[in-house]
Amino acid sequence: MQIRATREADRERYVTTVLAAFGNTAETPAEGEGAWWSGFEMDRGLVAEGDDGRIVATAGAYTFELTMPGGALVPVAGVTAVGVLPSHRRRGLLTALMHRQLDDVVARGECMAVLLSSESVIYRRFGYGPATFAQRLTLPRHRARLSGPAPTGSVSVLQRAECGDELASVYDAYRRTQPGALSRPAGSWRTGAGQPPVALTKRLIALHHDEEGVADGYASYVVGAVDPVTGGRTLSVDELVAANRDAYVALFHFLTGHDLVSEVALKSLPRQSWLRWLLEDHRAAALTRDTDWLWVRVLDVPRALASRTYPVDGRLVLEVADTVRTEVAGRYALTVEGGTAVCERTGDEPDLRMDVSDLGSVLLGGTPPSTLAEAGRVGARDPRALALADAVFRSERTPHTVHWF
């Protein structure tokens, strides 16, 4: 068995192997008419190939920019299409692929890798920690009266094909200011109205324009079939993306005011979303799912930590453990002055001790170090160090990721 890089000629076999690993076949309609697969970066793929030339395992990566708190756009590897054929599992193939892939990511000069995990028990052993989260909010439409002034601008209902480049430009404006957001490769716009690109059902688009006529927000949604028991229909929103607050409010008004709909479901809101606070009946909204979304693997601690801004100044010494990439392990002094940070190796006594996967979890501000300390994952010198760490790592905006890959 050998692990090797993929080339363009491997695309078809690579795709059928990934599909088989997920229990799908090439005919499964969930593949988005092939558009998703055509976006794979075959110069970044890896396969495990048997002596007979059969591909039995795959791992790929996209080239993304990740938005950090403060707005820096950092090149990262977006790990995807990881699969081992059911006939070849639990023999270390994933482990071999992940180790080789991390070598490749470091060689490309990317200081972090990110992924969405099919099962949450797979990736921590390779140094990934959950960094952003998605909540599903459901709302009976008749209880969805919104407080505050009437929305501004206008909303148009469009077919996906009518949107031209406007969705991509709205998304780009949004992702540049949203910590945890990823750049979206041009190819992924071909696969429908954003995520999930493998959607079985076509989406409608509600596109918001501001009072000057500039597109600044959209919702991709579908209204489901009549439920035979309740007689109601659910309006499900895949993506609610806006470049500013007014566009969010206007789109929320639109979505909750749709006739012939009994329930509105927003699939992916950040934790602590303020949209719920627009409701006059706070209890009307139910959070029916809260799941990890983006996982972050730090590969270069000084670069990753210096790439974000911090709301509070201070100095913290972090002792980071890393059994997979032992060169990453060590003590680092993070010094924040005027909101920007310098991070360098140090021999000083640590304020906090953590695994590199937990550094991935706190880096974007999605989870306070004290939460991980309570869980026994992070060790702190004393309560003051922990309180400082909570204040330093907080993000002014809750990190969130819409992109599915």
Ligand SMILES: CC(=O)SCCNC(=O)CCNC(=O)[C@H](O)C(C)(C)COP(=O)(O)OP(=O)(O)OC[C@H]1O[C@@H](n2cnc3c(N)ncnc32)[C@H](O)[C@@H]1OP(=O)(O)O
């Ligand atoms: C970013 C993405 O693409 S996410 C998609 C991941 N892929 C899938 O979910 C597709 C279906 N699953 C698979 O293809 C495979 O089961 C994989 C890729 C998850 C695991 O591949 P394997 O080659 O079996 O993993 P490998 O043998 O290297 O296992 C390494 C360790 O992880 C554990 N492990 C691996 N997968 C799982 C799992 N799904 N659940 C629990 N433990 C797991 C193994 O038990 C092993 O533990 P050990 O070191 O304590 O013995």
